[in-house]
Amino acid sequence: MSAPTPSALVRMPFAELQGLLQTIFKQHGCSEAVAGVLAHNCASAQRDGAHSHGVFRIPGYVSTLASGWVDGRATPEVTDVAPGYIRVDARGGFAQPALAAARPMLVDKARSAGIAVLAIHNSHHFAALWPDVEPFADEGLVALSVVNSMTCVVPHGARKPLFGTNPIAFAAPCAGHDPIVFDMATSAMAHGDVQIAARSGQQLPEGMGVDAAGQPTTDPAAILDGGALLPFGGHKGSALSMMVELLAAALTGGHFSWEFDWSGHPGAKTPWTGQLIIVIDPSKAEGERFALRSRELVEQMQAVGLSRMPGERRYREREVAEREGVALSEQELQGLRELAG
Numbered sequence: 001m002s003a004p005t006p007s008a009l010v011r012m013p014f015a016e017l018q019g020l021l022q023t024i025f026k027q028h029g030c031s032e033a034v035a036g037v038l039a040h041n042c043a044s045a046q047r048d049g050a051h052s053h054g055v056f057r058i059p060g061y062v063s064t065l066a067s068g069w070v071d072g073r074a075t076p077e078v079t080d081v082a083p084g085y086i087r088v089d090a091r092g093g094f095a096q097p098a099l100a101a102a103r104p105m106l107v108d109k110a111r112s113a114g115i116a117v118l119a120i121h122n123s124h125h126f127a128a129l130w131p132d133v134e135p136f137a138d139e140g141l142v143a144l145s146v147v148n149s150m151t152c153v154v155p156h157g158a159r160k161p162l163f164g165t166n167p168i169a170f171a172a173p174c175a176g177h178d179p180i181v182f183d184m185a186t187s188a189m190a191h192g193d194v195q196i197a198a199r200s201g202q203q204l205p206e207g208m209g210v211d212a213a214g215q216p217t218t219d220p221a222a223i224l225d226g227g228a229l230l231p232f233g234g235h236k237g238s239a240l241s242m243m244v245e246l247l248a249a250a251l252t253g254g255h256f257s258w259e260f261d262w263s264g265h266p267g268a269k270t271p272w273t274g275q276l277i278i279v280i281d282p283s284k285a286e287g288e289r290f291a292l293r294s295r296e297l298v299e300q301m302q303a304v305g306l307s308r309m310p311g312e313r314r315y316r317e318r319e320v321a322e323r324e325g326v327a328l329s330e331q332e333l334q335g336l337r338e339l340a341g
C-alpha cells in the first residue's frame with residue numbers, strides 16, 4: 001500500500017539506488033560488508049514495490065545505528081552443529097549478514113542431507129522476509145523462513161499485546177515460471193503499513209487493531225499510540241504467530257518478541273530477536289518432478305479463475321523497475337541524499 005504518489009515520482013537505476021543506500025549504511029556505522037548486504041536488501045524491496053520495507057525504513061535503520069542498539073560492524077559466528085543444522089550468533093548485528101555468512105554451508109547441507117536448518121539468534125531483522133528465501137528457489141531449492149519482531153499484536157482471545165507481527169515467507173521453484181513465493185505478516189497488517197497509513201492520514205479497514213483501551217479502531221495513530229494490532233484470521237493467524245515465536249526465538253536461542261528492552265536506546269527500532277530458515281532439496285525425493293508439479297499447481301489455480309499468484313505483483317513491479325528504474329518519491333530521494341552526506 002501507499003506507493004509514492006505518481007506526481008512526485010522519480011526513477012533511478014537499481015545499482016545507483018543500491019550504491020546510495022550502501023553509502024548511507026557506511027556513513028552511519030556499518031562495515032563495508034554489512035552495508036552491502038543491507039543496501040541490496042532494501043533496494044530490492046523498493047524495486048519490487050514492497051514499500052513498507054523499502055527506503056521508508058532507512059531513517060529507522062539510521063536512528064537505530066545512532067542509538068547503539070545494533071552493531072553495524074558485527075561479524076557473525078557460524079557453528080556447524082550437525083549434518084542438517086547450522087547455528088549462527090549474529091553478535092547483536094543484523095540478521096541478513098548472518099544469513100549471508102552461513103548461506104554456502106546451508107546450501108551444501110541441504111543438497112547433501114536433503115534438508116537443512118539455519119538457526120540465527122542475537123540478530124536484528126528490519127526488512128521484508130522474501131529476499132531471504134527467494135534466492136534459494138532460484139537455485140531449485142524450497143525454503144521457509146520465520147522471524148519474530150516486537151510486541152504489538154494481541155493473541156486471539158487475549159486482552160493485551162504479546163506477539164510480534166511475525167512474518168512467514170516461503171519459496172519454491174516452478175518450471176518455466178518465477179519461483180512461487182509468499183511472504184506475510186501473521187498480524188492483520190504489517191506494522192510498517194500502519195506507520196505509512198498514519199503518516200499519510202489514511203484510516204485502516206476494520207479488524208486491523210485496537211486502541212489503548214482495547215476497543216476496535218480504524219485509526220492507525222491509535223494503534224501505534226498505546227494500541228495494538230490483531231492477528232490475521234483470528235485464532236488461526238494467532239496460532240501461526242505463536243509458532244513463529246517458538247521457531248524463531250525458542251528454537252534459535254533468540255529473544256521472544258517481548259523479551260528485549262530497548263527503552264534505554266531512544267531511536268532504536270530494530271527488534272532484537274531470532275530467525276529460522278529451513279531449506280529442502282526437492283530433487284532428493286522427486287528428481288526434476290517437483291518444479292513440474294509446482295507448474296501444474298499454478299496452472300490448476302489459474303484454471304479455476306485465480307486472479308494472481310502471491311509474488312506476482314512484485315515480479316511485475318520488478319520488470320518495470322528493470323526497464324525504467326526503481327520508483328521513489330522526490331522527497332524520499334532528497335532525504336536519502338541528505339543521509340548520505
Ligand SMILES: NC(=O)C1=CN([C@@H]2O[C@H](COP(=O)(O)OP(=O)(O)OC[C@H]3O[C@@H](n4cnc5c(N)ncnc54)[C@H](OP(=O)(O)O)[C@@H]3O)[C@@H](O)[C@H]2O)C=CC1
Nearest residue numbers: 127128129149165167182183184185190310311312313314
Ligand atoms: N522483519 C519483520 O519483522 C517483519 C517484516 N514484515 C514484512 O512486511 C511485508 C508485508 O507483509 P504483509 O503486509 O503481511 O504482506 P501482504 O499482505 O501485502 O502480502 C502477503 C502475501 O500475499 C500476497 N498477496 C497479496 N495480495 C494478494 C492477492 N490479491 N492475491 C494473491 N496473493 C496476494 C503477496 O504477494 P505480493 O508480494 O506479490 O503482493 C504476499 O506474498 C512482508 O515482506 C513481511 O516480511 C512484516 C512483519 C514483520
Ligand SMILES: O=C(O)C1=NCCCC1
Nearest residue numbers: 126127149165190191192
Ligand atoms: O512491518 C513490520 O511489522 C515490522 N517490520 C520490521 C521489523 C518490525 C516489524
